[in-house]
Amino acid sequence: MSPRKRTDQRGEKSTALINRTKTxxxxxxxxxxxxxxxxxxxxxxxxxxxxxxxxxxxFVLVGVAAGLVLRKRSPAV
Numbered sequence: 366m367s368p369r370k371r372t373d374q375r376g377e378k379s380t381a382l383i384n385r386t387k388t389x390x391x392x393x394x395x396x397x398x399x400x401x402x403x404x405x406x407x408x409x410x411x412x413x414x415x416x417x418x419x420x421x422x423x424f425v426l427v428g429v430a431a432g433l434v435l436r437k438r439s440p441a442v
Contacts (some may be wrong), residue, residue: 395420409440
């Protein structure tokens with residue numbers, strides 16, 4: 366007996382749009398919270414870029430952890 370594929374009612378285009386929106390929000394958050402430090406307070410560019418990367422990686426890790434936790438739940442009917 367083969368496992369059934371999980372079907373998504375939204376479709377592939379909608380899922381891609383949601384993923385792009387999430388990525389844009391993560392990048393916007395990293396920019397909004399760190400570029401002001403670089404611009405107004407004169408933090409070095411390397412520090413600012415590194416801290417932005419740390420925030421993006423943190424968002425990705427939280428997303429992976431949430432995905433692993435929520436995948437184990439049974440869908441509501």
